[in-house]
Each structure stands twice: as structure tokens, then as C-alpha cells.
Amino acid sequence: MNSEWTLGAITRRLAEAPFQRFLEIEARSVDKELGQVEFMLPFRTGYARAEGDDQVHGGVVAAFVDIAGDYALAVKLGYFVPTIDLRVDFLRPAHGTLTAMARTVRVGRNVGFVDVDILNASRLLVATGRGLYTTRRG
Amino acid sequence: MNSEWTLGAITRRLAEAPFQRFLEIEARSVDKELGQVEFMLPFRTGYARAEGDDQVHGGVVAAFVDIAGDYALAVKLGYFVPTIDLRVDFLRPAHGTLTAMARTVRVGRNVGFVDVDILNASRLLVATGRGLYTTRRG
């Protein structure tokens, strides 16, 4: 097993990548065999839709979906790949700290498909997304 | 004409809304009649895909699409509305400062549709998105 794709390695990588560090995303679990990750996004005032509120802006949620999806596929493939297309559906207002459950659905020769559920602290589904990523290396 | 939806008012609003301020988005033009806005996202190191590079992370691009689309519809409607669904296609690596051209395509009784093109400093199309937003008030 590649040591680069353990929970500790993913945690270090999130801390080094500029935008992931900017968002302060934390890794909670990583499953290399299934191509799954669980990430956490602690609430920060800068993510709010409105001053003094803890509803997270949809743009933050979309970025979180993209990142979690990308890592889920990367742990499966063993390398990072660019996003082709991202879709996010907003089911309910997303308040407070959020969790992303990202699950690789299919790794094709050219394209990988990942489903990402976004849950609030009560484990209620607040948004759901799908990312398509190139699977060819380089 | 409602003074709240001028370029100056949109600029103030972007400066006050927590996540828009976090991203430091700037308004360039606003067309209330057509439901269009042109926004700029100056490059910051925190947006980079990798340390020392100026390629903007897809998650930033997705957030930029959502925000520009939301404002395009808001200037048309006269009030802000929540996003139902967001889709972004990534056509080319997005380097440096980006511009969003958001254009309301259709305002239905329940749903509004907005197209958003993301251009780089050379005015090359690097990503394109569509946002669906609730149009009913409250």
C-alpha cells in the first residue's frame, strides 16, 4: 500500500494545498480500496451567506463537493486528476459544520464519476453533488 | 429604477456579504434590464491548485459561477434567491485573474436559469456554468 494515501498523508496534503488550506478542510477517513473519503468543513464566519448567520454559502458547498470528490478518486487511482464537470443540488439550507461523504461510483478508461453527499452536524443531507474527472494520467 | 441594484450598490453588497468579501469579488458592470452582471476575481495565492502556481482551483471557479449567477438573477428580480442547482464545466486550466459574465436566460414562475461564462485575462473561455435558482419570494 502506498503510504501517500493514508489518512495522515491526506491530512498533510490538505494542509499544503493552497485552496484546501484556505478552506481549512479536515480529513476524517480514507478508504483506498473503495475510493471513498469523509472530509469535514468546520464553520467559519467567512463562509456565511449573511453576516451573523451560520448558513454556509452555496459556493463554499460547491467547492467542498469538488475537493472531496477529487480526493475520493485520487485515493483510488493513486494520483490527482482534473475536474471535467461538477454538479451540485442544494436540498436544504446548510448550517454550521459540514461533512462530505465522497464515493467513487465508476472508474472508466477516460472518466471517473464520484458522488458526494453533504451532511450537516445532525447528519441530515443538505446537498448532493457529482463530479466527473479525467482518469488518464498526465 | 431601484438604487439598490446599481453598480455602486452591488459593489457595497459584495463588500458586506461574508463569503463574497472572503473571495474579494469585484463588480464591473450590472444590467438590471437584461439580468446580467460582469464580475472579476483577482488572483490570490489562496485560490491556487498548487503552491507557487496561478492556476485557480475548480472549487473557486464553481463558487464564482454560483455568486455571479445569483447576482445576475437578483438584479433582474430585485431580490436575492437561493440556488437550487449548479453545474460547471471546466474547459481549460483557469490561470490568474478571472472574469464572470453572467446572463439570465429565463425567469419562470418558480425557477430562474442563468448562464455564466468564466474567462481568463486573455478573454479565453476557461469554464462555463449554469445555475438554477428559486424565483418565488420568501
Place this chain on the structure above:
Amino acid sequence: MNSEWTLGAITRRLAEAPFQRFLEIEARSVDKELGQVEFMLPFRTGYARAEGDDQVHGGVVAAFVDIAGDYALAVKLGYFVPTIDLRVDFLRPAHGTLTAMARTVRVGRNVGFVDVDILNASRLLVATGRGLYTTRRG
């Protein structure tokens, strides 16, 4: 319980609606409480991507996703609603008779979200889609 939303009633409705009849879609199960349906699309030569092959054209798959999603939400709501937006991801070539498993994910005040998995006769996932539908009546 409304007798209009039983398996028998859905079967009759599929036989009466022009496009559903055109496609010869069959209902296999209906769950009114959960907002779920299982539909079958027996292979016909007119659905083929190429003469003499049994690979179903993506356009047929997309139509099947839309219809199954619409019925899943209709059995839950008790009335039929128009599609706002449809997305289909094609994971593998879709050969022969197909099954749609449609499941209502969320019924909001304005919008309902439905996930649809398309399986082949070996129960392998060949495509997956999501439909957004208006939930307001009339």
C-alpha cells in the same frame, strides 16, 4: 390510500400516455410512501445505437430516466409535475433490456429531487441520473 397510484393504475397510465406507450415502458413496482418506482424497458430494435446491435442509444436512456423520475415523484405527491432539469451520466454501454430504479431524494416546497439508477439485465449500473421537478401544483 389513493387507488390511482397502485401498480395496476401506473401500468394503465403508462399504456395511455403517448410517449410512454411509444417506448413500451412497464411498471414493476411502486412505493407510494417512499416515492419510488421500478420500471422496465424491454429492448426494441428501434432503440439501438447501430443496426444489428442491442446497445441502447443514450437518448432512450435519458428519456427513460426522465419518465421513471417523474413517476417516482408523482406517486409520492399524488399528482404529475413538469421536469425542470435532467442530468444523466453514462457509466457503461447499455445493452438489452434495462431497469430504472427511481427514488425520491427530497420533496421541497418548490422543487423535488429524484435519483434514478439504470441497470442492465445483470443488475450492473450502466447509467445514473437525477431529475429536478416542480412540486407546486398546477
Place this chain on the structure above:
Amino acid sequence: MNSEWTLGAITRRLAEAPFQRFLEIEARSVDKELGQVEFMLPFRTGYARAEGDDQVHGGVVAAFVDIAGDYALAVKLGYFVPTIDLRVDFLRPAHGTLTAMARTVRVGRNVGFVDVDILNASRLLVATGRGLYTTRRG
């Protein structure tokens, strides 16, 4: 110039491909340089949402988007390619004979992006879609 990608050749191909023939799609114009096609879908009673009405079912519209998008990219590439992902937004009820204006937006090394507008006989935009297709041969 390849004679296979003229309007006449596309017309013959539409008549030979099982599902395209099933839908009775007609080619109106083909632009090989730009990767654009204009297709027509004459109304048939089998496409209707309801008996006696001429509103075309969303599933037919989705299939029409997929086919027109596929041909727009094929005339540009010189070969047909499989759909990765399809999205359709339904802006207004689609009555009567429909026209698809499909335009290749980007041909990448792995993926091609095509926009498709669906117009009614009054040239009003009733639906708009985007298809992603593999661009690698074989």
C-alpha cells in the same frame, strides 16, 4: 473534405441509425468547420405528453439534445463518439415541431463539450442542454 460529413451524408446516416430513424429526425444544416448542426424533429403523436396534445415529452427533448450534440461533435471530429454526460434544462413547454441548434464549444484531448438549444416553430427557446462526449477514438 470528407464526403461523409455533408448534409446529404448526415441525412442518409440519420435514416439508417435505428433510434434516429425511430424519432424521424431531419438534418437541416451542417457546418464541419465549426462543429455545428441544425436538426428538425417534426411532431408525431407518439411524442406527446398527453393524448390529443402537441406538447412534446421532456424525454423526447432530452433524446433530441443528445443526438444533435453527438452529430455536432462528430462532424467536427470526423467520427462518432459516446456520450459521457447529458444535461437538459426545460425552460418552457415544448409544443409542436422542434429545432435543435447544436454547437461544439470545446474539443479537448479527452472530452468535447457541445451546447444545444431547442427552439419551437416560433424560434422561442424551450429547452437548452449540454452534452459531454469522449473525444478519443476507439
